[in-house]
Amino acid sequence: MFGVMQEMAWKEHLGGSKYKLVARDPSKISRPKKSHVVEVPPDIAKSVRKTEQWLTLELAKWADSVESGQIIKPEKMRFIDFVPKWKRGYADQNMGGNTIRNVMGYVNSYLIPEFGQSRLDQIRPLHLVTFFAGLTKKDGSPMATNTKLNIYKAAKSIFDAAFDWKLIPDNPIDGVQRPSAGKKEKKAMRSVKKNYTRAEVVTLLTALYALPSRWRLYFTGVMLGGYRRGEFLAVEWSDVDYERGAIWIEDQITFDEEGNKIESEVKTEESEGWVYMPQWYMEDLKRYERIWKKEKLSCRKWLGEDKQYLFHGGQGVMYYPSTPTLTWRRFLAKHKLPHVKLHGLRHTAGMLLRESGADLKTIQERLRHTKIGTTADIYTHESESISREAADRLEGLRPKRQQIAP
Missing domain, CATH: 1.10.443.10 (Intergrase catalytic core)
Structure with missing residues (x-):
């Protein structure tokens, strides 16, 4: 089994603590190679034995990802294609069922219609800023800041994951200001009774x-x-x-x-x-x-x-x-x-x-x-x-x- 993995996947030392993990895609006739660069954590790099163990595990995970078809070139990844991967890899692991249901409601109603066909690496902060500035209810009336904030949180979670998983070089949501209520809305919110005396x-x-x-x-x-x-x-x-x-x-x-x-x-x-x-x-x-x-x-x-x-x-x-x-x-x-x-x-x-x-x-x-x-x-x-x-x-x-x- 190890011999098979060596044939299908291997590592190349790039110098220092950096290594390139390479795996062949079994779904392709010509089996083209797919690579991924990793850096050994400093506390592990101190030990040759621990470094080898860590790299073996990372190589196995990378080979499994390539074999299962979970690896898609960033330049071909559309927003709508990434959402299911974000849901499976992040939302399902960190959110409750009811939260996922609510978040997916915002994603399906607002984010996918706007960004669904856009490539992840081509979405810029200006696109997001313009999107949030133009958000209104379906009837055209102003949207509550809390609703905008929920949509913002959903978008941030998705783009944060895409950045963390190295699918995009920069995180476009970093350049977007978190929605906040204006003076008039804050005054109205303060007038709402929140608790009893x-x-x-x-x-x-x-x-x-x-x-x-x-x-x-x-x-x-x-x-x-x-x-x-x-x-x-x-x-x-x-x-x-x-x-x-x-x-x-x-x-x-x-x-x-x-x-x-x-x-x-x-x-x-x-x-x-x-x-x-x-x-x-x-x-x-x-x-x-x-x-x-x-x-x-x-x-x-x-x-x-x-x-x-x-x-x-x-x-x-x-x-x-x-x-x-x-x-x-x-x-x-x-x-x-x-x-x-x-x-x-x-x-x-x-x-x-x-x-x-x-x-x-x-x-x-x-x-x-x-x-x-x-x-x-x-x-x-x-x-x-x-x-x-x-x-x-x-x-x-x-x-x-x-x-x-x-």
Whole structure:
């Protein structure tokens, strides 16, 4: 086998730590050669044995790529031809099914119609700048910056991969400014209510008693524990620890690439962990568990198999991730309560902590953010109660009180 590989593929030393890997294409009658230059990493190059092992592995991978037909000359690679390779080589390895579905929606709706037939190496920054500057909705109205940003992220991921995989000499997206909201749009965004105040939370907790127990406890839990909607849907009774007073988060209910509901692991390692809850909430949950078990015993046909979801759509079947969103929106409208998106309950949990004096590290750990920068970006923006408190501290400087005013 090794003799065959030597005949089909070999390496040539170019000097220093650089080598040319050469392989023959078995799909061609004349078996033309295809080459690829690699550089041995400095820590490996120190050892002759490790260098040989590394080169043998790289040569085998290169030969396999050539044999499987995955190697296409950069000058012949169109954008539309590269997208499936990017999806298989990057998106499928690093994105969840629902994210892939959304990203591919932007790729198919905007990027492929614009760049599909263009060669990768001929797409320039100016082409991308012009494209983003002219982006509008289908009816010609202005496109939201967030939508432009999502299209930009999709394009960046694709061009970054093409550059990293040495299919293009320069990355055209590097010369494109990341879309950002204008002054008018930023003002409109600031006017959108993103979370509830502490006083509003008190009102909400009372109003939630109008809902069935499962939904009252679901929304209350999200508001106090800062769970993502899919995380809390995936919680089972085995994840509830009454003695600890906490709930274990490990999985989530989400959509796959085809739009079907599935259970999967949470996105990051940091998202996994115990979330401690108020004791009164855990007592409420315990009472609900007794009712839950009675309902299961009386269920003629349990469809949840061995799953024991706290919140399910009947007969143990997992909810669709979109069901809580719709239920929340209808609840607010029916009771004429201020509208905040369901994800805003997670922000509410963070703001309650911030307004109680918790530091950013505590909030980060509570909400299970991967980076504290994410926490800082969200929770260092204006909080009405904190801003009011800061202003009240200046009351003592009132000139007439200080007897310094004329």
